[in-house]
Amino acid sequence: MLIQILNGLVYAGLLYIVSVGLVLIFGLRRVVNFAHGGFYMVGAYAGYTAAMVFGFWGGLIVAVLVLGLIGILLDYVVFRPLQNADHMVTVLVTFGILLVFEDVVQMIWGADTLSVLAPYPFDGTVQLGDILFPVYRLLVIAVAIAVALGLTLWLRFSRAGLYVRASSVDALTTGMQGVDTEKLSLSVVGLGTALAGLSGVIASPLLALSPSMGSSILIESFIVVVTGGLGSFAGAFIAALLIGQVHNLGIVYVPNVASMLPLLLMVVVLILKPTGFARSYS
Amino acid sequence: MRTTKLYAGVAAAAFLIAAGASSAADATIKIGVATALTGAYGDLGQQVKRAVDFAVEEVNAKGGIDGRKVETQYQDTQAKADIARQQAEKLVNDGFTILTGSIASGEALGIAPMLERWDAVMMGTVPKADALTGAECSPRFFRANIPDYADAATVGTWLKEQSEKKWAIMGSDTAWGRNSGASFTKTASGLTRDIVAEGYAGLGTNDFAPYIQKILDSGAEGVWVALAGRDAINFAQQAKQFGLIDKLKVAGVSFVTDNTVKTLGDVSKGIYGIINYSSTLDTPANKAFVDAWAKKYPGTLPANFEGETYLGMQVLFAGIDKADSTSPEDIAEALEGIETDTIIGKISVRQADHQFVRGNFFGRIEDQDGTLRPVVATSVAADVAMPAADDACKL
Amino acid sequence: MSNLSMAAAAPKVRTSTTPPVLVVVGIAVALVGFVLPWLGLPRNILSLLTSASMTAILATGVGFLVRQAGFSSFGHAAFYGGAAYLLVLMSVYTGLSGEAVVLLAPVIATLAAFALSFILLRTQGVAFSMLSLAIAQALFELMMRWRDLANGEDGLRMRLPREIFGLKLSFFQKADTMFLVSWSALIIIIVGLVLLSRSHFGTLTLAIKNNEERARFIGFRTLMPRAAIIALSGLIASIGGTLFALYNGYITPGLLHWSLSGEALIIAIIGGTRSVWGPALGAFLFVILRDFAGNYTTHWQSIVGLVLIAVVILLPSGASGAVSSLVNRIRGGRDV
């Protein structure tokens, strides 16, 4: 039971890192970014290839940087020119990007699934009570906590974080205070996609790499983001925790309907509170 | 505007007619391959494509079948049943009335009922659903590979030699995963083994940890795995991290194939499994095949589905030869009851359900000549490996 | 501010700026459709057009919801695939006559759409899209997992009597005859929607979409009309799904998957949702493009993605908008 809760935390952690990138991008650009799943996938593949040269951690850094650059490009080429267009237009453009990315990844890396080993010294197991638990899984939880903590501290206590919070609620007023909100968006979208890259690399020792891995996590992270309340960091954190547990405990106790539980959770939350757990940054 | 539209219309019509006209020539044998070139099963589709290309090139190099060259056309199904059906119909309409290539059982199940209406014939080499040669069998559908229910016989041969009493099942929550789990349960209980845990994960499951933990908690000594493709790799990788693979005896179907081994590396070492085809089979015909394969695709050995697809092609070509016709109806008739030599030995095609009666294998992943690959440990003869045809099939 | 202008212009309601030329072209296209099966076209073309017209019906339903209520549904596969499933499940498990099964499937799907609309209408914008996605995806999972009922991902075969509505079942399963059925359905739906959009109900729902609050302030209920639009859009999608099941005789959960919903929305946007017929045009363009690309390359996904991006950015009002403004320009009129 305890181990299952821990497993729920691992999955929640992974979902959180993917989702929080979506939240950042939604906050500043009001775009539900379908390409995010593609970024997660590209991150995993980029990390995989870079790891051959630089090792796992080097690969992680390369993937994060590459994805950050892609995000900056995305904001510059897509989000900024389209900021006054209908949001659905931007959403569909990101959908198109996802399609292209899946195809390109398949072109470069092939349709075969690839796998990555957990890096030393996290490749072993640790004794928890009388059960062995993979150390790497604990690392995933730790990374998720570090991301959550880092983001929270950054948003709460740094000047840039204050700008991000303000800009996502009222970009014009924030601009009036001398904040270049376009540049801010550029870097925040970059940060969001870098987090997608990070999650892709972090996921790769757990999950097989395949061109379809992006869309398979995309829907689950949408569920997290929408259940948490669009644009809410705390909401995404709580929703990821909840969905991680619902998902895992569902498999243990009600295996036949487990896959429907996160969807139903989201439906129920939206019926009770159409804005999700939280309204805005909190 | 109206004139522009008119021109466009004329151009389109001319194009369409030209496209249609090309199907008039029938000197060649036209094989239409509707397979998953992209999507979740894209890697399997690519295997099918390699094998078909190989077989066709080989037969054409020998001058074709009865002097007729073989021609292929591919269409991508993304392993989706509705698209597969459309693509198959498209191939048939273009004159490619000999079909193959389905990956998911759903694809073949969607196409099979249409074969008579289309006047086509189909050779299944990958889909394992029992129904294809059972309740949903078709006079025009043939199966080269081994259906789920038949794997049980092979499992039984292996299982009775294993000392482990408590077993768990980790299956894909799909028809074949469930079927495989059910037939393993039946086999196991016949051999006084207990099933202590069962889990079926949906296609594309990311995190297998809850299933793995459940198996570990159950005290199982062995686990039967019916997962394929990305799911198999996800499970194996995570099971390794939890120490499950080292602690328990692991065996499965479609779980450890050449492809998964390539991806998993050392993780897969020692895993048992049903091997429907292995390049390590020690027959002269197979050796020749493996050598020729390595020439066409340097540095590779034919993998599971590649071997099975090639096997299907061998029998198909024999049938066409026997029929001495390109008519699907004649070919179907010729295939019924045919007996021919293949890379795994003599094979006959059962009249009752159009299933190939053939041997099956059990083996484990071992290091052979410095590479990890499935190595056959137990060969099961055709009469044991292929139980009697399903009564539900009425041809 | 004078009363002098009162005599000018007789009252005439004009909803959209469809030029009469376009109406003529539309009627011509509709009629051409009915003679297509007799032109001796290759069978592939006809079967492609048959599936395209079913997709067109689905996209018309999705586009209508965008046009008339401003909702972007990411879950219309639930109605399309839902009706297909209802048809097949009823044909397998009930003793109902073939006719009853074919008619009941879209009716039940529509009632479900109507009931769900009261949940969906609690949200708007992105939340609406996501909620519709979740509901459809839950249905997908249900059909995937409830193996005893629907045989999971392997799908189910329809079991209908050899004759329905006095026609052989094969009438509905051959492209040349089924094309007439699905084309007629599409034309009837489009004509119906055009008439509807010019009726009071059309004006009212457009008004509610524009400004729900003011609609209440001028004395209208706003919940029911929106629910009716969702139900109607569900009905259209479910007609497409019913035809699909009838034509294919075989269904799989792919018909309920979110990617189909997404595709339908993409098609509707590519075609343009400002006009009733835009999504249908988009469907034919999309299906033909994908088929064409699929014949030459396995990279159809990239092609579709790039075309989507290009259309969305370059033709903000979609293909139909481009056609309309082209027609206007040729007539020397205003570029609308």
Place this chain on the structure above:
Amino acid sequence: MSDTYMLEATGLTRRYGGFAALNNVSFKLRQGEIRGLIGSNGAGKSTCMDVLTGRGRNQQGTVCLNGQDISRLSERERRAVGLSRSFQKTNIFPELGIRQQVQLAARKAEFDNTEEVLAELSLTAIADRTASDVSYGDQRRVDLALALVGKPKLLLLDEPAAGLTIEESLAMARHLRNLAERWKLTILLVEHDMEVIFAICDRLTVLHLGEVLTEGLPDEVRANPEVIRAYLGSTFA
């Protein structure tokens, strides 16, 4: 007694958090009266309109129309019993034609005087155009038309002259006066333009900081030192 009043508002209150946008405001309008509701920006005029028409949540107080308590009715139902309003921020249907939307608004009202209203507001010539295509001034008049059509018993107008020139404003004032007499309308008018107010209002109610500062005839209000102070500020007057 009460049925001689077209509108009786008692104790209207709306709070946001701890802040009362409207605090215990009461007034009565006689049948056929044109009442001006004035006050500086943020005094609670629009909030008062909202509470009277049932827009938004958390409101207290009673609203009686022609003796009937309508406090519990929705916006839609209030329109049905004859309460109609225009908006300070243009609030129309941009995708609809002008005549089309005015006709729509007439549909649920007592009878259709669409053409008359269009003509009265000089909209006839542009009636077939889509609302989003016409100028801001025209859109303001469309907003007014939506409220005027169907001869409501009580008309609440929120700054109908905003954005209009002085001449246009005065013309509009005359038209309102005319219409009120012809159609026996009772009007509550929020307006900044004092010339419009003094031109047509029978009585004025002055709001300040969410409360009624005073009420009376235009000339009384104009001379009221409290009103002057509220607008001019004390030390700087």
Place this chain on the structure above:
Amino acid sequence: MSLLELQNVHAAYGSARVLHGVSLKVEKGERVALIGRNGVGKTTVVNTCIGAARLTSGKVSFMTRVQKPIRAFRAARSGISIVPQGRRIVPGLTVRENLLLGSAPDRKGPWNLEAVFAMYPILRERADGLGTAMSGGQQQMLAIGRALMANPDLLILDEPSEGLAPVVVDELGASLVRLAEQGTAILLIEQNFGLIRSVGDRYYVMAKGSVVEDGRLSALTAEELKRHVSV
């Protein structure tokens, strides 16, 4: 040096043209009032300076530098702080955070968190509460405090008296006068002529989207001023 200059500015929201040729100028240390009735386009002047309304022709310069394109943050970085109409306190941020949002680390001057708290002690009391939870008057103080945090050379205030009690308006006027005496230029957009009188020095009158008159307030009688703003 002119801190802010508009030359023959035409501006629009979407297709609705609102400004038809506005020219005005604020020099260092000046106290200028921009007056006119509701809806004549006063707020649009501000919105044009921050890019919220679309400049269709004409020039906008900050610190004599022509802005093209106009971006909200450039005004602030040129030393122009704005107290916008409706205050625009950022929801979800505390009072302290709202103030910090306004601070410009690279601009030196007397204003910082302490100085603002000293001027408006209520803000110190409520420093860790949400800015939007305060009353209108307190929010106005916050908006002014936030604008001052950047140590601006020019403070633009758009209807700061809106919704304030007379007594609060008096205080507001006094504090603006003090600011002006310390050298901060002020552009005051107002209808409250008490406030205009006390703070303003020069004035521009707007009508129908353009400037129709300008001069010194001292030359204007109370009646004339009243006519221009008509309450």
